[in-house]
Amino acid sequence: MSNPIISIEKLKIETRNGSYPLVNNVSLEIKKGEIAGLIGESGSGKSLTARAVMGLLPVNMKNSGRIVYKNSDLSALSPKDHRKFLGKEIGIIFQDYRASFTPYIKIGKQITETIRTHYPIGKKEARNQALEVLGKMGLDSERVYCSYPFQLSGGQVQRASIAMVLALKPALVICDEMTTALDVMNGEKVLNYLEEVRKETGCAILMITHDLALAYKRTDRIYVMQQGEIVEEGLPEQIRCQHQHPYTKKLCACLLSLPGENFIINERVNDL
Amino acid sequence: MSLVVEGLSKNYSKNLVALNTISFSAKKGECIGIVGESGSGKSTLGKVLVGLENYKEGTITYNGAPVVPTKRSRLREYRKNVQMIFQDSSSSLNPKLPVWESVLEPLDNFKECSPAFLEGQNLSRKETAEQLLIMVGLDKELAGRYPEELSGGQKQRVSIARALSIEPSLLICDEPTASLDVTVQVQILNLLKDFQKKMDMTILFISHDIRAVTFLCEQIIVLKNGTIQDQFGINELYHKSRHPYTKALIEAASIQ
CATH class of the missing domain: 3.40.50.300 (P-loop containing nucleotide triphosphate hydrolases)
Incomplete structure (x- = not known):
């Protein structure tokens, strides 16, 4: 439990022509079974931080610093070796669901192909696994399995792509604004399933979001980022009620309160 | 109403x-x-x-x-x-028009409208648009720009300025x-x-x-x-x- 799954040390990302750094001096670590929020x-x-971990930075950018995943430094690997970690070890869920699937291949085929690329199992078994994860996302699994991406709604495609990532049981899941494209009910469903997967496999999760309520409720630790630097980190309660940095204060003040929630704000005022 | x-x-x-x-x-x-x-x-x-x-x-x-x-x-x-503001501000502004022309469209369509903020002032068309932009907290320098040169929040403010220009009820x-x-x-x-x-x-x-x-x-x-x-x-x-x-x-x- 104590060894972090991933630790990023002094990550710096800059453009190749060497202007100012886009990300500077970012350090964070995530332990097994932990959910870290990056807001x-x-x-x-x-x-960009997430893409550096994946090794998917745009060609005109370079990174320095260390990204240690389970004792191996990802940033020192060649792109080819780095790629071997993607999928089975590190899974990523993107915000833009339209790019997750090839438009002219049925979703079921793409998911079984993905599973069989990483695990040596038969077609039938892969099909069963695919149907199972699709069902768990609250989808009509048989129908989605035989559909092309364009035959489904945006929310359904996003959930299918999340199902595909989680079917590989990665040790680290990076969620880049994964619920932004979903409506509240489906978003909750997906987050609950993610929680279930985390309990089952003990995977670490890096949750990138700008939804503060989600970060407060779902994460174990929050990192606040401003202009490429982490300005504050702490437990969700600390960030919510005892923040120090002016930027965190500004960000937290933007969470509108529901009626009857005002006592939290009063508490906050007392703290200041 | x-x-x-x-x-x-x-x-x-x-x-x-x-x-x-x-x-x-x-x-x-x-x-x-x-x-x-x-x-x-x-x-x-x-x-x-x-x-x-x-x-x-x-x-x-x-x-x-x-x-x-x-x-x-x-x-x-x-x-x-009645006016409407849409979610996608980038597709609700005409990319070929500078912001100030988009903002003036409702006023051009309903020439009979004389909103309260224009009363007693003799403003040119562009000045009217600048007034509207100032009203929603934007810099009047933005009037000559095109929608693609604005951020999402700025574009949404422009949409609001446009919707409010004829003082809808x-x-x-x-x-x-x-x-x-x-x-x-x-x-x-x-x-x-x-x-x-x-x-x-x-x-x-x-x-x-x-x-x-x-x-x-x-x-x-x-x-x-x-x-x-x-x-x-x-x-x-x-x-x-x-x-x-x-x-x-x-x-x-x-x-x-």
């Missing part, structure tokens, strides 16, 4:  | 009922939130009310006169008082903050709230963000599969007779 506005470098 | 909707139904095809006997009414200065999951008919309702979609059954009455989307002349009278907002950052969301909502108070407008706020809805509205309508499931005032939000969908929304949004 911040758009353009703060949240997604 | 008063808006009364009675027994409104709309089908897209034989099998797809988008709206099923919707009835509600809105008084002057009221804020009504319309929530529901995707596919529940929220956006269709907005489009029908603004006259972008036709309807077959039911009636929409505005200030005692029925709104008939097929009669262009009557619709024009109605549309002068009814404003329909279809998820105006859904694609924006949290900090920008709050700014936009505050802006809407300020104008609502100042102009005493009626706002129909379509959203699935219960926090935003409770911030702005006093009345909430819950839609599901095209029917109204629940309708209540904001102080009854936690009442135990609330529809399960409302409860689930609150559950999902709460942080306790």
Whole structure:
């Protein structure tokens, strides 16, 4: 439990022509079974950090610093070796669901193919696994299995792509704004399933989001990012009620309160 | 102003009922939130009310006169008082026009309108547009720019300036903050709230963000599969007779 699944040390991402750094001095670590939240506005470098871990940075950017995944330094690996970690070890769920599937191959075929690339199992077994994960996402599994991506709604495609990632049982799941495209009910369903998977396989999760309520409720530790740097980190309660940095304060003040929730704000005022 | 909707139904095809006997009414200065999951008919309702979609059954009455989307002349009278703000601000502004020309479109269409902020001033067209941009908290330098040169939040402010330019008595907002950052969301909502108070407008706020809805509205309508499931005032939000969908929304949004 004590050894982190992934630890990022002093990550710095800059463009190749060497202007100012886009991400600077970012350090974070996630232990087994932990959910870390990375919050911040758009353009703060949240997604770039995730892409550096995946080795999927745009060609005109380079990273320095260390990204240690289970004792191996990912940033020192060649792109080819780095790729071997993707999928089975590190899974990523993107915000843009339209790019997750090839449009002219049925979803079921794409999921079974993905499973069989990483695990040596037969077609039938892979099919059963695929149907199972699709069902767990609250989808009509038989129908989705035989559908092309364009025959489904956006929310359904997003859930199918999440099912595909989780079917491989990765040790680290990176969720890049995964519920933004879903409506509240489906978002909850997907998050509950993610929670279930985490309990079952003990995977670590990096949750990139700008939904503060989600971060408060679902994560074990929150990192606040502003303009490429982590300005504050702590337990969700600390970030919510005892934040120190002015930017965190500004961000937290933006969470509108539900009626009857005002006592939290009063508490916050007392703390300041 | 008063808006009364009675027994409104709309089908897209034989099998797809988008709206099923919707009835509600809105008084002057009221804020009504319309929530529901995707596919529940929220956006269709907005489009029908603004006259972008036709309807077959039911009636929409505005200030005692029925709104008939097929009669262009009557619709024009109605549309002068109703404006809409869409979720996707980048597709609601014409990419080929500089911002100030987009902002002036409603005023050009309804030349008979003379909004209060223009009274007694002899402004050129561009100056009028700049005034409108300043009104929504934008720099007047932005007037000459094109939509692609603005951020999402700025574009949404431009859409608001455009909608408010003819001082509508009814404003329909279809998820105006859904694609924006949290900090920008709050700014936009505050802006809407300020104008609502100042102009005493009626706002129909379509959203699935219960926090935003409770911030702005006093009345909430819950839609599901095209029917109204629940309708209540904001102080009854936690009442135990609330529809399960409302409860689930609150559950999902709460942080306790």
